[in-house]
Amino acid sequence: MDLEQNSxxxxxxxxxxxxxxLLPTCNRTALLEGCLGxxxxxxxxxxxxxxxxxxxxxxxxxxxSRMGAxxxxxxxxxxxxxxxxxxxxxxGARGKFLVFTDDDTLAPCDWLExxxxxxxxxxxxxxxxxxxxxxxxxxxxxxLFEAYGGLGRGETPAEFDLRWLNSNWSRLPLWQIGTTxxxxxxxxxxxxxxxxxxxxxxxxxxxxxxxxxxxxxxxILLAGHVxxxxxxxxxxxxxxxxxxxxxxQLLAYRRGEVAFCLLVLKREREWRALLHLLLWIPYWRxxxxxxxxxxxxxxxxxxxxxxxxxxxxxxxxxxxxxxxxHRRARRLARKSSAKS
Numbered sequence: 001m002d003l004e005q006n007s008x009x010x011x012x013x014x015x016x017x018x019x020x021x022l023l024p025t026c027n028r029t030a031l032l033e034g035c036l037g038x039x040x041x042x043x044x045x046x047x048x049x050x051x052x053x054x055x056x057x058x059x060x061x062x063x064x065s066r067m068g069a070x071x072x073x074x075x076x077x078x079x080x081x082x083x084x085x086x087x088x089x090x091x092g093a094r095g096k097f098l099v100f101t102d103d104d105t106l107a108p109c110d111w112l113e114x115x116x117x118x119x120x121x122x123x124x125x126x127x128x129x130x131x132x133x134x135x136x137x138x139x140x141x142x143x144l145f146e147a148y149g150g151l152g153r154g155e156t157p158a159e160f161d162l163r164w165l166n167s168n169w170s171r172l173p174l175w176q177i178g179t180t181x182x183x184x185x186x187x188x189x190x191x192x193x194x195x196x197x198x199x200x201x202x203x204x205x206x207x208x209x210x211x212x213x214x215x216x217x218x219x220i221l222l223a224g225h226v227x228x229x230x231x232x233x234x235x236x237x238x239x240x241x242x243x244x245x246x247x248x249q250l251l252a253y254r255r256g257e258v259a260f261c262l263l264v265l266k267r268e269r270e271w272r273a274l275l276h277l278l279l280w281i282p283y284w285r286x287x288x289x290x291x292x293x294x295x296x297x298x299x300x301x302x303x304x305x306x307x308x309x310x311x312x313x314x315x316x317x318x319x320x321x322x323x324x325x326h327r328r329a330r331r332l333a334r335k336s337s338a339k340s
Contacts (some may be wrong), residue, residue: 017071019048019116020095020187024077024085025103026055026205031238032103039101040069042112051093053077055085055205079332081205083198083212086180090190090197098187100180104238106135115184115233126225127185127217129178130233131155141246142239144304148250151179151237158229165221171280172218172264172272177227180213182235185220194223199263200329202256207324210256218264247307251314257281258318259325285312 021039025032032052039050049071057076077088090098097119099112111130118125132151137143153176160177189195196219203212220227240246258281261273285308292308 015047016094017047017049018095019046019097019099019112019184020089020093021048021050021099021101021112022053022086022089022093023050023101023103024053024055024082024089026080026085028103035101035103035105035107036072038105038107039112040072041109042107043109044113044116046112046116048099048112049073049094051075051089053085053089055080055082079336081200081203083200083203083206084332087197087200090187093187096187097184098190099184100182101235102181102237105132105181106236106238108234108236111233111235114230115182118228118230119184119186122226122228124226125228126189126220126223127183127227128230128233129153129180129227130182130229130235131231132179132182132235132237135236135238137239139241141241141243144243145239145246145249149175150239151181153178153229153231155231157231160217160221160227160229162221162224165218168272170272171276172270174214174217177214177217178229180216181237182233183213189220189223189225192223195219200332201263201322201325202259204252207321207328208256208259208318209252209321211253211260212256215260215263222268243304243307247304247310250307251310254281254311254314255318255321258315259322262319262322281315285315 023032023035023039036050036052042048050069051073053075055077057078073092075088075092077085086100097116099115101107115128115130118128131153134142134146134150134152137146158176165172190197195216198212199215200206200212202208202215203210217227240249258277261277261281264270265273265277289308289312292305296305
């Protein structure tokens with residue numbers, strides 16, 4: 001279905017789209033334009049809308065001027081943070097299936113059709129993730145992020161369920177599932193009390209910094225649903241271009257990992273989080289540090305020793321980051337209640 005056909009459907013206000021694509025953005029107009037253009041060129045048999053969530057509204061028409069397509073809507077969410085932005089999109093979405101992506105991605109024309117296919121064919125599937133590849137690998141920081149693990153999870157399809165989660169008796173390897181830069185969910189799971197919305201104490205823009213996506217995957221699996229990894233749903237992601245930005249991203253990952261462990265330990269009584277926190281994270285960081293020292297001795301500077309050392313600091317800063325995130329979430333909730 002081309003853009004004209006898809007847009008014509010929304011001339012009937014009684015007809016809602018099958019799919020809502022949630023696209024948060026925060027002062028990245030150039031990236032947004034490329035991402036949005038790629039989304040509107042999707043070749044799919046499904047009707048869809050794109051909801052752009054402006055997470056830095058400035059009260060001007062800078063974004064409105066780019067909302068020219070009839071199936072594109074703009075939502076403002078002044079509370080900074082990716083989880084706040086996505087939750088605003090979830091509340092405002094009209095589709096039965098909610099696609100998550102970021103404004104620094106570029107999707108080929110067949111991406112959406114491949115991503116949502118398992119949801120239409122199998123009722124037990126609650127979410128699907130796709131293969132996230134680098135847009136380019138020109139700078140040192142971009143290459144380092146891929147060497148660090150990147151966002152891709154390989155070309156082999158996979159499924160994740162409660163049995164898989166419980167089979168990992170000593171750890172929580174949730175990163176194997178994928179990323180919400182390339183994912184789709186059944187909309188009704190977010191009204192399930194066992195799952196709920198994204199955790200606003202986690203994620204980019206909060207002091208904790210990350211792991212809101214993996215906490216969502218964790219709750220979906222605990223609720224007994226299936227998540228499918230669909231590598232045919234490929235999307236390209238623009239990695240951080242300089243080392244300073246890459247370092248901040250990796251430090252956020254480490255703070256978020258610790259905050260996640262503390263949250264699930266408290267809320268779900270997840271004892272594996274304690275092992276993850278006290279055993280696996282120190283083991284991985286120590287192994288990484290030793291490996292870096294050995295590589296440097298051989299003249300291979302693939303990683304930056306300074307970043308590895310700072311990650312240790314982020315590990316110890318995780319509890320304080322969660323505390324600050326909790327205070328921030330409560331303060332913003334009070335402000336929101338006062339306005340309403």
